[in-house]
Amino acid sequence: MGIENTGKAWETPKTEPFIRIENVTKKFSDFIAVNNVSLDIYKGELFALLGGSGCGKTTLLRMLSGFESPTEGRVWIDGQDMTSVPPYERPVNMMFQSYALFPHMTVEQNVGYGLKHEKLTKAQRQDRVKQMLDLVQLSQFAGRKPHQLSGGQRQRVALARALAKQPKVLLLDEPLGALDKKLREHTQFEIMNIQEKTGITFVVVTHDQEEAMTLSTRIAVMDRGIIRQTGTPTEIYEFPKTKFVADFIGSINQFAGTVKSVTKDKAVVACADWAGEITVDRDASVAVGQNVSVAVRPEKISISKKAPAKTLNAIEGKVIDLGYFGKDSLYRVKLPSSALVRVNRVNDQRGRETERVAQWEDKVWLAFEPSAAILLKD
Amino acid sequence: MRQRSTFLFSVLCFGFAFFYIPIISMIVYSFNKSRLATVWGGFSVEWYFKLFKNAQIINAATLSLEIAVISATFATILGTMAGMALARFSRFRGRTFFSGLVSAPLIMPEVITGVSLLLLFVFMERYFGWPAKRGFTTVTIAHTTFALSYVAVIIQSRLLSMDVSLEEAAMDLGSKPWQVLFDVTLPIIAPAMIAGWLLAFTISLDDVVITNFTTGPGATTLPILIWGKVKLGVTPDINALATIIVLVVSIGVGLAGYLMYRSEKKRERDIQMALAANK
Numbered sequence: 001m002g003i004e005n006t007g008k009a010w011e012t013p014k015t016e017p018f019i020r021i022e023n024v025t026k027k028f029s030d031f032i033a034v035n036n037v038s039l040d041i042y043k044g045e046l047f048a049l050l051g052g053s054g055c056g057k058t059t060l061l062r063m064l065s066g067f068e069s070p071t072e073g074r075v076w077i078d079g080q081d082m083t084s085v086p087p088y089e090r091p092v093n094m095m096f097q098s099y100a101l102f103p104h105m106t107v108e109q110n111v112g113y114g115l116k117h118e119k120l121t122k123a124q125r126q127d128r129v130k131q132m133l134d135l136v137q138l139s140q141f142a143g144r145k146p147h148q149l150s151g152g153q154r155q156r157v158a159l160a161r162a163l164a165k166q167p168k169v170l171l172l173d174e175p176l177g178a179l180d181k182k183l184r185e186h187t188q189f190e191i192m193n194i195q196e197k198t199g200i201t202f203v204v205v206t207h208d209q210e211e212a213m214t215l216s217t218r219i220a221v222m223d224r225g226i227i228r229q230t231g232t233p234t235e236i237y238e239f240p241k242t243k244f245v246a247d248f249i250g251s252i253n254q255f256a257g258t259v260k261s262v263t264k265d266k267a268v269v270a271c272a273d274w275a276g277e278i279t280v281d282r283d284a285s286v287a288v289g290q291n292v293s294v295a296v297r298p299e300k301i302s303i304s305k306k307a308p309a310k311t312l313n314a315i316e317g318k319v320i321d322l323g324y325f326g327k328d329s330l331y332r333v334k335l336p337s338s339a340l341v342r343v344n345r346v347n348d349q350r351g352r353e354t355e356r357v358a359q360w361e362d363k364v365w366l367a368f369e370p371s372a373a374i375l376l377k378d
Numbered sequence: 379m380r381q382r383s384t385f386l387f388s389v390l391c392f393g394f395a396f397f398y399i400p401i402i403s404m405i406v407y408s409f410n411k412s413r414l415a416t417v418w419g420g421f422s423v424e425w426y427f428k429l430f431k432n433a434q435i436i437n438a439a440t441l442s443l444e445i446a447v448i449s450a451t452f453a454t455i456l457g458t459m460a461g462m463a464l465a466r467f468s469r470f471r472g473r474t475f476f477s478g479l480v481s482a483p484l485i486m487p488e489v490i491t492g493v494s495l496l497l498l499f500v501f502m503e504r505y506f507g508w509p510a511k512r513g514f515t516t517v518t519i520a521h522t523t524f525a526l527s528y529v530a531v532i533i534q535s536r537l538l539s540m541d542v543s544l545e546e547a548a549m550d551l552g553s554k555p556w557q558v559l560f561d562v563t564l565p566i567i568a569p570a571m572i573a574g575w576l577l578a579f580t581i582s583l584d585d586v587v588i589t590n591f592t593t594g595p596g597a598t599t600l601p602i603l604i605w606g607k608v609k610l611g612v613t614p615d616i617n618a619l620a621t622i623i624v625l626v627v628s629i630g631v632g633l634a635g636y637l638m639y640r641s642e643k644k645r646e647r648d649i650q651m652a653l654a655a656n657k
C-alpha cells in the first residue's frame with residue numbers, strides 16, 4: 001500500500017508538510033462546523049478525513065478548495081498561504097460528491113474543460129484528454145453525454161476531469177458514496193493505483209471506516225468539528241487514544257474499572273463487569289485509583305470449551321448468540337456479571353455446524369493477553 | 379362513483395365549451411363571405427386579403443411586433459439577472475422583500491401598474507425631459523418592466539433546481555465567475571430563457587390595459603386598434619385579425635410550454651438514469 005512508497009514523511013521530523021491547516025475554525029452564524037483544527041498533510045499522501053454525518057468533513061474540504069473561507073486560522077498549500085486565494089487560482093482540484101459533470105458537454109469536453117485555462121496547444125490539450133480517458137479506461141465513451149453513462153462511469157469521468165489539470169492536491173468528497181459494494185472495492189484499488197501513478201496528494205472525505213482503512217496512508221478521525229486522532233490505519237485501529245475513536249473504528253469490548261496497582265510495565269484494573277481483575281500493558285501516565293476503561297477487540301479474545309492453562313485475564317461465560325459469516329463467526333458471550341462480550345473467531349477449519357468451537361448455551365472460557373488490551377483514560 | 383365522474387366530466391366539458399366556443403366561432407366567422415358578423419354567407423378568405431391591404435392595420439401590427447420583440451429581449455436580459463440574484467446570492471439583506479417585489483406585478487391589477495407607470499413617465503418628462511412624449515418608448519419600457527417579472531420567476535425556479543456544484547466545479551477547474559456564467563450557467567438555463575422570452579413576447583403582443591395608459595398619439599398597437607374598432611361594431615376583418623393573433627400567441631405559448639416541458643423531462647430522465655445506473 002501507499003505507506004511504503006511515501007516513506008512515512010510524517011515521522012521524519014525535517015519534512016515540510018505539503019498542506020498545512022493551522023488552527024482553522026469555521027462558524028456558520030453561531031454554529032461551529034469546524035473547531036480549531038490543525039493538520040499537516042505530506043506530499044504524496046492519500047489522506048482520509050473520517051467521521052460521522054455532519055461532523056464537518058465537507059466543510060474542511062471546502063476550505064481547502066476555497067469555496068468556504070475559514071472564520072479563523074490559515075491554510076497553506078506547498079508553502080503558499082491560500083487562505084484568501086479564490087478557488088479558480090488554487091493548485092487544487094476537487095471531485096464532487098454529486099460528480100457535477102456538465103450535462104451539456106460530452107465526456108471529452110468535460111475532461112478538457114479545465115485545460116482551456118492552461119497555456120497548451122490544441123494538440124497538447126487533446127493529448128492530455130486522451131491520456132486521462134485512458135487512465136480511467138473510458139476512451140470509447142469520449143463522445144457520450146453524462147446522462148448516457150452509468151454511475152460508475154460518471155464517477156470515473158469526474159475523476160479524470162479533476163486530474164486533467166495535474167493539480168498539486170486532489171480533493172475527493174465521498175468518491176465512492178454512490179457506488180454499490182462490488183464496484184466500490186474495485187474503484188478503491190483503482191483510486192490507489194492512480195494515486196501511485198500520478199504521485200498527486202489525495203485528500204479523501206469518507207464516513208466509511210473500512211474505506212478509509214484500505215485507501216489511506218493516514219486517517220484523521222473527526223467528531224463534531226474536532227479532530228480526535230490522526231494516524232496510520234494501524235495506529236488508529238490498534239492504538240486508539242480515546243473511547244470515541246476506539247468505538248468509531250471497528251467494534252470493541254469496553255470494561256470500566258479502577259486501577260488497583262501498577263508495576264513497571266503492567267497495570268491491574270478491577271472491573272465489576274469482568275468480575276475480577278484484568279492485567280494490561282500500561283504506558284507512563286497511569287496512576288493507582290484512576291478510573292479507566294479496558295478495551296479489547298473481539299478478534300483478540302480467545303474462546304474455547306477447555307479452561308486455558310494460564311488463568312491471567314480468563315473468565316467463564318455462556319454463549320447466548322452466534323453469528324456465522326462464512327470466513328469468521330461472532331460469538332456473544334454472557335459473563336457472570338451479565339455483561340456481554342463479543343468474540344470473533346476465524347473459521348480456519350472446514351467443518352459442519354456441530355464441529356464449531358461452541359454452540360448456543362455452551363459454557364466457554366474467554367481469555368486475552370495483557371498486550372491485547374488498550375487502556376483508555378477518558 | 380360512476381355518477382360523480384359523469385357529473386365532473388360534464389362540468390369539464392361545459393367549462394371548455396364556455397371558453398373555446400367563442401374563439402372557434404370567431405375563427406369560423408373570419409371566413410364568412412357576408413359583411414354581417416352574425417349571418418353566415420358562405421366561405422371566403424377575402425377579409426384576410428383586405429386586412430393585408432389595410433395600411434392602418436399593417437402599421438399597428440408592425441409597431442406591436444417591434445415593441446414585443448424589443449421589450450421581450452430587455453425583459454429576458456433583466457429578468458435573468460434578477461432571477462439569478464434571487465436564486466444564487468443566498469442571504470443578502472432584504473432578499474425576501476426583493477423576491478416579493480419582483481413577483482408583485484404578477485398579481486397587481488394591471489390598472490394600478492398602468493396608472494403608476496403613467497405617473498412615472500409624466501414625472502420623468504417634466505424633470506428629466508426623457509422620454510419626451512408618450513409613445514413607442516414608454517410602451518416598450520412599460521412592457522419590459524411588466525414582463526420582467528415573469529422571466530425572473532421562471533429563471534429563479536430553474537436555477538433553484540440546478541445543482542450549485544456544477545458552477546462550483548467550473549470554478550474549481552479554473553474559470554472566473556463570468557466564465558462560469560457563460561460556460562455553464564447560461565447554456566443550462568437557455569431553454570428557460572427562451573421560454574421566458576416567448577412568454578414576454580406574447581404578453582406584450584396582446585396587452586391592452588397598460589398600453590392604453592402609457593401610449594400616446596401616433597403609437598397605436600394592434601390590440602388598441604382592435605379595441606377602438608370594436609366599439610363601432612364587430613366586422614369580419616376584425617375576426618380575421620383576431621384569428622391571426624390567436625395563431626401567433628398560441629404558437630408562442632405552445633413553444634414556451636414545450637421547451638419548459640422538454641427540459642423538465644430531460645432532467646427527470648437524467649435523474650432516473652443516474653439512479654438506475656447505481657442499482
Ligand SMILES: Nc1ncnc2c1ncn2[C@@H]1O[C@H](COP(=O)(O)OP(=O)(O)OP(=O)(O)O)[C@@H](O)[C@H]1O
Nearest residue numbers: 028031033051052053054055056057058059060207
Ligand atoms: N452553508 C452552511 N450554512 C450553515 N450550516 C452549514 C453550512 N454548511 C454546513 N453546515 C453545517 O455544518 C455541519 C457540518 O457540515 P458538513 O457538510 O461539513 O458535514 P459532513 O461531515 O460533510 O457530513 P456528511 O457526511 O453528512 O456529508 C453540519 O451540521 C451542517 O448542517
Ligand SMILES: [Mg+2]
Nearest residue numbers: 057058059173
Ligand atoms: Mg459531506
